[in-house]
Amino acid sequence: xxxxxxxxxxxxxxxxxxxxxxxxxxxxxxxxxxxxxxxxxxxxxxxxxxxxxxxxxxxxxxxxxxxxxxxxxxxxxxxxxxxxxxxxxxxxxxxxxxxxxxxxxxxxxxxxxxxxxxxxxxxxxxxxxxxxxxxxxxxxxxxxxxxxxxxxxxxxxxxxxxxxxxxxxxxxxxxxxxxxxxxxxxxxxxxxxxxxxxxxxxxxxxxxxxxxxxxxxxxxxxxxxxxxxxxxxxxxxxxxxxxxxxxxxxxxxxxxxxxxxxxxxxxxxxxxxxxxxxxxxxxxxxxxxxxxxxxxxxxxxxxxxxxxxxxxxxxxxxxxxxxxxxxxxxxxxxxxxxxxxxxxxxxxxxxxxxxxxxxxxxxxxxxxxxxxxxxxxxxxxxxxxxxxxxxxxxxxxxxxxxxxxxxxxxx
Amino acid sequence: xxxxxxxxxxxxxxxxxxxxxxxxxxxxxxxxxxxxxxxxxxxxxxxxxxxxxxxxxxxxxxxxxxxxxxxxxxxxxxxxxxxxxxxxxxxxxxxxxxxxxxxxxxxxxxxxxxxxxxxxxxxxxxxxxxxxxxxxxxxxxxxxxxxxxxxxxxxxxxxxxxxxxxxxxxxxxxxxxxxxxxxxxxxxxxxxxxxxxxxxxxxxxxxxxxxxxxxxxxxxxxxxxxxxxxxxxxxxxxxxxxxxxxxxxxxxxxxxxxxxxxxxxxxxxxxxxxxxxxxxxxxxxxxxxxxxxxxxxxxxxxxxxxxxxxxxxxxxxxxxxxxxxxxxxxxxxxxxxxxxxxxxxxxxxxxxxxxxxxxxxxxx
Numbered sequence: 001x002x003x004x005x006x007x008x009x010x011x012x013x014x015x016x017x018x019x020x021x022x023x024x025x026x027x028x029x030x031x032x033x034x035x036x037x038x039x040x041x042x043x044x045x046x047x048x049x050x051x052x053x054x055x056x057x058x059x060x061x062x063x064x065x066x067x068x069x070x071x072x073x074x075x076x077x078x079x080x081x082x083x084x085x086x087x088x089x090x091x092x093x094x095x096x097x098x099x100x101x102x103x104x105x106x107x108x109x110x111x112x113x114x115x116x117x118x119x120x121x122x123x124x125x126x127x128x129x130x131x132x133x134x135x136x137x138x139x140x141x142x143x144x145x146x147x148x149x150x151x152x153x154x155x156x157x158x159x160x161x162x163x164x165x166x167x168x169x170x171x172x173x174x175x176x177x178x179x180x181x182x183x184x185x186x187x188x189x190x191x192x193x194x195x196x197x198x199x200x201x202x203x204x205x206x207x208x209x210x211x212x213x214x215x216x217x218x219x220x221x222x223x224x225x226x227x228x229x230x231x232x233x234x235x236x237x238x239x240x241x242x243x244x245x246x247x248x249x250x251x252x253x254x255x256x257x258x259x260x261x262x263x264x265x266x267x268x269x270x271x272x273x274x275x276x277x278x279x280x281x282x283x284x285x286x287x288x289x290x291x292x293x294x295x296x297x298x299x300x301x302x303x304x305x306x307x308x309x310x311x312x313x314x315x316x317x318x319x320x321x322x323x324x325x326x327x328x329x330x331x332x333x334x335x336x337x338x339x340x341x342x343x344x345x346x347x348x349x350x351x352x353x354x355x356x357x358x359x360x361x362x363x364x365x366x367x368x369x370x371x372x373x374x375x376x377x378x379x380x381x382x383x384x385x386x387x388x389x390x391x392x393x394x395x396x397x398x399x400x401x402x403x404x405x406x407x408x409x410x411x
Numbered sequence: 412x413x414x415x416x417x418x419x420x421x422x423x424x425x426x427x428x429x430x431x432x433x434x435x436x437x438x439x440x441x442x443x444x445x446x447x448x449x450x451x452x453x454x455x456x457x458x459x460x461x462x463x464x465x466x467x468x469x470x471x472x473x474x475x476x477x478x479x480x481x482x483x484x485x486x487x488x489x490x491x492x493x494x495x496x497x498x499x500x501x502x503x504x505x506x507x508x509x510x511x512x513x514x515x516x517x518x519x520x521x522x523x524x525x526x527x528x529x530x531x532x533x534x535x536x537x538x539x540x541x542x543x544x545x546x547x548x549x550x551x552x553x554x555x556x557x558x559x560x561x562x563x564x565x566x567x568x569x570x571x572x573x574x575x576x577x578x579x580x581x582x583x584x585x586x587x588x589x590x591x592x593x594x595x596x597x598x599x600x601x602x603x604x605x606x607x608x609x610x611x612x613x614x615x616x617x618x619x620x621x622x623x624x625x626x627x628x629x630x631x632x633x634x635x636x637x638x639x640x641x642x643x644x645x646x647x648x649x650x651x652x653x654x655x656x657x658x659x660x661x662x663x664x665x666x667x668x669x670x671x672x673x674x675x676x677x678x679x680x681x682x683x684x685x686x687x688x689x690x691x692x693x694x695x696x697x698x699x700x701x702x703x704x705x706x707x708x709x710x711x712x713x714x715x716x717x718x719x720x721x722x723x724x725x726x727x728x729x730x731x732x733x734x735x736x737x738x739x740x741x742x743x744x745x746x747x748x749x750x751x752x753x754x755x756x757x758x759x760x761x762x763x764x765x766x767x768x769x770x771x772x773x774x775x
Contacts, residue, residue: 139727167636175566322545330546
C-alpha cells in the first residue's frame, strides 16, 4: 500500500542490502518518488540470495527475495557513478531531488567523491542520509557491519538467551539494519522540515551501532543501577511485568506456547483465579510473582489446554497474552488478515507474492496499490529522458559508454 | 550559527505511559518539538519503576500536565500539531470520531495501539512480548527443543515508537503542504514487529518454507554466535570472499576454494565447526575481531552493557551522555541522529503535573 503523504518529495537511494533500501522504501510507502540507483557492476547484493523457488533461473538478479521486499514502490535506474560522465548524470539527478539515502562505508563514499564538502558546495539543498555501520569517525569506522555483528557491539546479544545456559542466543533478525533504516526515514523527514523553515540541506550521519544502542536504554541503566551486567534471563522482565514469559500449552510443538505479561494487581488476581490458584493472590512483589512456583502453577493450567483457548480465556480477563505463531501462522492470523498486513504485489516476470506493508494505516487518506521492485534499469529512459531532459541520442550514448545498462555486468 | 531545530514551533501532545508513546515523544523532543505529556492523576506507572530511571530517560525535554477530564484533554489536542495518543483503544476511537465531526481542526492524530484501531483483535491487550509472539519473532529465537525466546530489552515497544514518530512527521509534512483536516495515523505494536520480519516471511512466500528456530542461521554458515577464550563472538560470513578469508585465518585455505563446501556451507556446518570452534576457543574476542576485520570478515565481540558503556569507539564519538537520576547520575544513549538541526540538550524529565498550563505556561 502506498500512502500519499509525501507527494512531491523525490528521493535518490544509493543503497545495498537492507538498511539503505528499507529506509528509502518506507519513504516510498509514504508516497515519495524514490529512485534507486545501481551501477552496472554493482547491482544490489540482495538481488542474488533467497531466490524465488530456490532457483536462480536465467535472470537471477530479478529473483532475490530481499530485493523484492526492500525495493518495492521505487523506480530504478542504472548509473556508473565511478565514471566522470556517470557522476555528472548522478549529480543532475540529485539536483532534481530532495533526499539522498545511502549505506556505503566511509571508504566507498569517499572513493566516489561523495564528501560532505561536495554536498555543501554543489548540492546545498540536499538532505543526505548516510548510515555507515560505525559512523564516520572513531577506531571502528572502517569495520564491516554485517547482520548479527552489530547486535554484539550494541549489547543486545549479551542479554538474549536462556538463563540456565549462560550463553547468548542468536536473535530472530539482524536488528542493526532495520533500526538504522527506521532512523534514516525519520531523519529524512526531519531534514525536510528543517529545510522548509529556511535551513539549507544537511548531511545526517547514523551509526548502526548507535541507533541500535539507543533502543536499549534499559540495558545500560540496569548495568549502572544494579552494579552488574544484565545476563541472558530467558523471558523474564526485570522491571515492569511479572510474571512475564512463555508457557507451554497442549501439544509438544515448537509453537505450543503462549506469551503473557502481567503488570497490574487486577490482572494478577484474575490470572490466579483463572488458573485455579487464588491462594497465590497475596503475593505482591515482582520477585514473588516471577518465581519458579508461580511459573509452575500457571503452566500446570496452560499445558492442559489448547493454545488459542488459553489466549481467548486470558484476554477476556484483560491479561495481555498471545500465541507463539510461526511465520506462516502469523501471516494467516485473523487480525493480520483483517488489517491487510500482507499485500500481494504483481511482478512482470513471475507470480504475485505478498509482502508486509509498512506498519501504519491512514484512514480517510487516498492510497494506491504497491508496485514491484524495479527490474534492473527498468526506468532508465523514463528518468534520463523524462526527468533529466536527455534526448534519445544522449541516452544511447550512455548505454554505449557503459555508463548505464539494462542488465548487470557480471564479468 | 547553529541551525534551528527541525521541529521548531511544532507542538506535540503525548497522551501515553510506559514505553512506545513516550519514546516517540522523546524522538520528537530531540528534533526540537515542544512536547507536553499528559498523565493520569497517579502519574505514568513508569515513574515507579527502578526509581524512575527509565522514565527520566524517556521523558526528558517534556512538560507534564494532568488534564481534569476528557474535555480538558481534547482542548489540549486542539492546540497541538501532532498528537501521540496511546490511550485505551476505545477512548482513541471515540476521540477520533469527535475530532472528525468538527470543522477547522488541524491535527496529525497518531494512534498507538496494541493491534490497531480496527479488526477482531483491536480491543485486546498486548505488550512487547505478546506482539513478538504473535508477530512470528519468538517462534524463531532459541532452541527448537526448548521454549521460544524474546529478543532482549523492550525492542517491540521502541520499534512502535519509532514508527509512530515517522508517521507523525509524515503527517506533519502533508499538513504543512496544505492537506486539510485531521490526518489519522493508525500504528500498531504488532505491525511494528512484523515490519522488521526479514528472511522468514520471504522463505515462506518465495520458497514455501515455514522455518523453525535454530541455533544456526537458516541460510548461511558460520553466521551466528560462538564461544571464544574470554566470552563470545559473532560471525556473519556471507560472501565467497568472507568465507575464503576466514578459511585462510583458521588454517584451512583449501576450503576457501572448494566449490562444493562454498556452495553448501550449511550442510557442511559440522565439518566446518570441527576446525572453527577450537580456533575460536583458543583466542580472546579482541584478537579474533581484529584479525577478521583486517581481512574484511564481518565479526564482532558480544559486548556486555558495561563493555558498551566503556567502548573506546563510542567514547571517541561521545555517544553516551550523563543524565540525572534519583540519587545521582547515569550514562544514557545520546541522540544517534547526528545532524545540525538536532535540539540542544534536553531538560530533565518533568515532575508530575509540573506544567498545568501546558504550552501556555511559557507564553505567559
